[in-house]
Amino acid sequence: DQQVKQNSPSLSVQEGRISILNCDYTNSMFDYFLWYKKYPAEGPTFLISISSIKDKNEDGRFTVFLNKSAKHLSLHIVPSQPGDSAVYFCAASAKGGSEKLVFGKGMKLTVNP
Amino acid sequence: DVKVTQSSRYLVKRTGEKVFLECVQDMDHENMFWYRQDPGLGLRLIYFSYDVKMKEKGDIPEGYSVSREKKERFSLILESASTNQTSMYLCASSQPGVPNQPQHFGDGTRLSIL
Numbered sequence: 001d002q003q004v005k006q007n008s009p010s011l012s013v014q015e016g017r018i019s020i021l022n023c024d025y026t027n028s029m030f031d032y033f034l035w036y037k038k039y040p041a042e043g044p045t046f047l048i049s050i051s052s053i054k055d056k057n058e059d060g061r062f063t064v065f066l067n068k069s070a071k072h073l074s075l076h077i078v079p080s081q082p083g084d085s086a087v088y089f090c091a092a093s094a095k096g097g098s099e100k101l102v103f104g105k106g107m108k109l110t111v112n113p
Numbered sequence: 114d115v116k117v118t119q120s121s122r123y124l125v126k127r128t129g130e131k132v133f134l135e136c137v138q139d140m141d142h143e144n145m146f147w148y149r150q151d152p153g154l155g156l157r158l159i160y161f162s163y164d165v166k167m168k169e170k171g172d173i174p175e176g177y178s179v180s181r182e183k184k185e186r187f188s189l190i191l192e193s194a195s196t197n198q199t200s201m202y203l204c205a206s207s208q209p210g211v212p213n214q215p216q217h218f219g220d221g222t223r224l225s226i227l
Contacts (some may be wrong), residue, residue, distance in 0.1 A: 006155075046215040064158075103156040
């Protein structure tokens with residue numbers, strides 16, 4: 001049973017526009033959520049996270065929104081840049097970001113110049 | 114800056130061989146993890162360790178074992194490699210008890226079993 005779902009495998013946006021990446025989860029015990037970015041031939045790099053006690057967290061161009069009642073989170077990238085083109089993974093944990101994580105399948109974002 | 118180093122970027126082995134994948138981290142982290150990444154399946158946890166000589170099974174431990182003799186080193190072992198273990202293997206480390214500290218990943222080992 002897939003506990004973390006990224007239902008769209010890919011997204012293509014124009015440079016300067018907003019990118020919205022979505023993630024749904026089923027386990028109500030999850031209390032910490034993270035987004036990782038992965039370029040080909042590199043390991044995933046941490047992007048941004050949010051605790052379940054919050055509904056929004058911002059870091060520069062990146063904002064993550066959490067809707068606990070819907071078990072849904074989203075990553076907004078504004079403005080999108082060509083260097084943002086990568087695979088993005090949503091991950092969740094029941095014990096914080098340093099503990100065992102459950103990952104979604106990933107979504108490939110392409111930002112066109 | 115956290116550095117997680119995986120000993121090989123690319124590895125080709127034959128069916129039935131015993132394969133060792135090595136991972137070293139330089140931040141004195143207590144937690145270490147092994148994942149595999151496959152197209153359309155995301156990252157799946159194989160094994161993890163919260164301390165030296167300690168290990169716990171993840172979601173897909175079958176066909177694998179691990180060893181953690183020293184805090185900085187976490188080895189993944191394929192006891193008898195099979196073609197369905199061809200994959201990208203990713204090691205990660207983290208420090209527990211530190212708020213908002215994520216896992217840090219190595220660059221991965223792309224393993225092909227022929």
